[in-house]
Amino acid sequence: MEKQPKPQLLLSSQLSLLNRVYEVTLNGVFLSWKEVETRQKRAVGNIYGPLKAAGSHYVPVCEIISVQETEEECPSTDLGKWQKVPQSPVESNQHAFTVSYVERIQKHRWRCSEVTLHCTDRTLCLQWVQAIREQLSLLTIRPKRLLVYINPYGGKHRGKRIYEQKVAPIFSRACISTDVIVTERANHARDHLKTEAELKKYDGVVCVGGDGMFSEIIHGLISRTQCDSGVDQNRSDETLIPCSLRIGIIPAGSTDCICYATVGSNDPVTSALHIVVGDSQPMDVCSIHHNNTFLRYSVSLLGYGFYGDVLTDSERKRWMGPARYDISGVKTFLSHRYYEGTISFLPADENVGTPRDKLQCRSGCNICRLPSLDKQVSKDEESISDTDTKGVWQVIRGKFLAINAACMSCACPRSPKGLSPSAHLADGTADLILVRKCSRFDFLRHLLRHTNKDDQFDHPFVEVYRVHQFRFTPRYEETDSELELREAEGSGRKRFFSQICREHPACNCSLVHSSWNCDGEILPHAAIQVRVHCQLIKLFARGIEEQSVFEEPYALNAI
Ligand SMILES: CCCCCCCCCCCCC/C=C/[C@@H](O)[C@H](COP(=O)(O)O)NC(C)=O
Ligand SMILES: Nc1ncnc2c1ncn2[C@@H]1O[C@H](COP(=O)(O)OP(=O)(O)O)[C@@H](O)[C@H]1O
Numbered sequence: 205m206e207k208q209p210k211p212q213l214l215l216s217s218q219l220s221l222l223n224r225v226y227e228v229t230l231n232g233v234f235l236s237w238k239e240v241e242t243r244q245k246r247a248v249g250n251i252y253g254p255l256k257a258a259g260s261h262y263v264p265v266c267e268i269i270s271v272q273e274t275e276e277e278c279p280s281t282d283l284g285k286w287q288k289v290p291q292s293p294v295e296s297n298q299h300a301f302t303v304s305y306v307e308r309i310q311k312h313r314w315r316c317s318e319v320t321l322h323c324t325d326r327t328l329c330l331q332w333v334q335a336i337r338e339q340l341s342l343l344t345i346r347p348k349r350l351l352v353y354i355n356p357y358g359g360k361h362r363g364k365r366i367y368e369q370k371v372a373p374i375f376s377r378a379c380i381s382t383d384v385i386v387t388e389r390a391n392h393a394r395d396h397l398k399t400e401a402e403l404k405k406y407d408g409v410v411c412v413g414g415d416g417m418f419s420e421i422i423h424g425l426i427s428r429t430q431c432d433s434g435v436d437q438n439r440s441d442e443t444l445i446p447c448s449l450r451i452g453i454i455p456a457g458s459t460d461c462i463c464y465a466t467v468g469s470n471d472p473v474t475s476a477l478h479i480v481v482g483d484s485q486p487m488d489v490c491s492i493h494h495n496n497t498f499l500r501y502s503v504s505l506l507g508y509g510f511y512g513d514v515l516t517d518s519e520r521k522r523w524m525g526p527a528r529y530d531i532s533g534v535k536t537f538l539s540h541r542y543y544e545g546t547i548s549f550l551p552a553d554e555n556v557g558t559p560r561d562k563l564q565c566r567s568g569c570n571i572c573r574l575p576s577l578d579k580q581v582s583k584d585e586e587s588i589s590d591t592d593t594k595g596v597w598q599v600i601r602g603k604f605l606a607i608n609a610a611c612m613s614c615a616c617p618r619s620p621k622g623l624s625p626s627a628h629l630a631d632g633t634a635d636l637i638l639v640r641k642c643s644r645f646d647f648l649r650h651l652l653r654h655t656n657k658d659d660q661f662d663h664p665f666v667e668v669y670r671v672h673q674f675r676f677t678p679r680y681e682e683t684d685s686e687l688e689l690r691e692a693e694g695s696g697r698k699r700f701f702s703q704i705c706r707e708h709p710a711c712n713c714s715l716v717h718s719s720w721n722c723d724g725e726i727l728p729h730a731a732i733q734v735r736v737h738c739q740l741i742k743l744f745a746r747g748i749e750e751q752s753v754f755e756e757p758y759a760l761n762a763i
């Protein structure tokens with residue numbers, strides 16, 4: 205392996221911290237402070253092992269939040285402290301600066317930590333502050349100005365408080381200026397972004413709320429971007445223009461799966477810190493059309509049958525807060541409804557992996573770095589029968605308890621590995637999961653596997669495909685010729701029965717329709733066409749970090 209050149213040393217001094225002397229060093233990559241060993245301590249070190257690792261701290265410059273000159277503590281209270289070790293020249297000083305930086309704690313959460321270093325004189329102190337600030341100013345990926353939307357009614361109605369108490373102080377410490385809009389109605393944020401917001405003024409948009417609120421933000425931003433570039437969203441074959449502004453999610457909703465699946469936790473402070481350091485995570489977006497009319501975009505779950513019915517029922521119980529999903533989940537499970545229809549899909553190349561390969565998408569994911577692009581764009585219905593070897597549409601008919609498409613894992617606290625644990629955030633594909641009609645007991649086993657380590661796809665009634673595009677037509681909307689073709693395969697009695705049902709859609713037979721749950725919103729149509737747009741948006745996130753990143757902070761040989 206090629207040896208990395210050592211970064212240039214910028215500043216190095218002996219400064220004091222909690223009555224001890226440290227060698228403090230700044231280079232273009234790290235700020236480090238290492239305790240200076242006294243003879244007495246070295247002797248202890250010989251007994252218990254080297255002191256170096258224990259007394260050394262390394263903070264990557266890109267994880268420093270801010271630096272400021274520290275207001276002096278009252279000298280009289282400090283005096284005793286300083287007098288304890290009077291020999292050292294650094295300890296008689298009163299000048300100090302404080303560096304705030306990212307610290308990793310358990311479960312992928314980040315915290316803002318601080319170190320205050322004391323200097324012999326003010327000149328040295330200012331020199332340090334200036335040197336660190338200069339390094340921070342080179343980090344041009346960091347946002348300086350943000351547009352914040354808060355949904356005050358998301359989740360447990362704590363959005364405003366979460367922002368004011370946990371997020372705003374971090375932004376102000378990082379010298380980020382903000383314009384804050386507390387929404388007054390549903391779609392306020394979407395409409396404001398679409399038509400009014402002066403987007404040029406900002407380096408990013410922050411969404412304080414749940415998946416539904418995030419959905420509003422991306423609808424506003426994507427529509428605005430297409431509109432500004434003259435792209436017609438109603439055409440399902442259009443190549444959409446990626447949005448340039450990044451979006452930060454401060455979780456304050458009910459499921460918050462987009463935050464959880466891109467950061468690894470639902471923690472407002474962690475999200476705020478990912479925004480401050482200027483992380484960037486590209487993300488796929490599905491466009492959903494009904495004939496040639498644009499309906500919606502989706503980034504997480506698109507679910508017909510079970511998840512559609514859970515959402516429809518839970519909307520009536522919004523007053524319950526996040527618990528509504530549990531109550532509606534049990535109710536929907538007990539109703540055990542199945543739906544008949546046809547799904548056709550354009551499978552992805554196998555070199556992007558498969559939904560069952562157990563290769564999870566993590567920070568710096570290789571599959572997302574070289575995404576598989578949907579080269580064959582379907583122009584119309586004809587391509588369903590396209591026999592081109594590059595991408596052949598496949599057709600599946602049947603009775604389904606659930607049809608789910610996951611553009612990413614959809615991991616959330618309810619299901620830590622998610623609906624499709626190996627789905628990728630930015631590979632240009634979605635995982636299409638078909639759960640065929642089965643017994644209640646089997647369906648329960650499948651559902652419960654979302655909550656433990658067992659493979660939820662390892663059932664004979666579950667199929668999963670990695671796709672670029674798919675379509676769904678519920679049986680009651682199939683054209684007469686399609687139905688006749690299918691019914692010719694069945695018995696005359698079945699044909700008579702289904703005809704009756706088409707005339708009585710309210711009866712409890714297999715022709716009753718469900719709705720699509722699209723990132724927590726109900727879609728008005730059951731027959732839809734879906735296409736994945738690779739990396740259409742970017743978040744202030746970096747994907748879920750491997751655990752070892754915080755267990756062994758950084759490769760020390762890079763220093
Ligand atoms: C009987 C035991 C059942 C356990 C099943 C656990 C499966 C959990 C899989 C959850 C997948 C969630 C995908 C996220 C969807 C969100 O977009 C949506 C809206 O979230 P929001 O309310 O806006 O935060 N939430 C739901 C529950 O539909
Ligand atoms: N001020 C508001 N009043 C009512 N509804 C709003 C407001 N702002 C946003 N919404 C809507 O609230 C819905 C739920 O928001 P979300 O933040 O996702 O919370 P939850 O996760 O609890 O569903 C979204 O569909 C969003 O459009």
Ligand SMILES: [Ca+2]
Nearest residue numbers: 488611628633
């Ligand atoms: Ca994807």
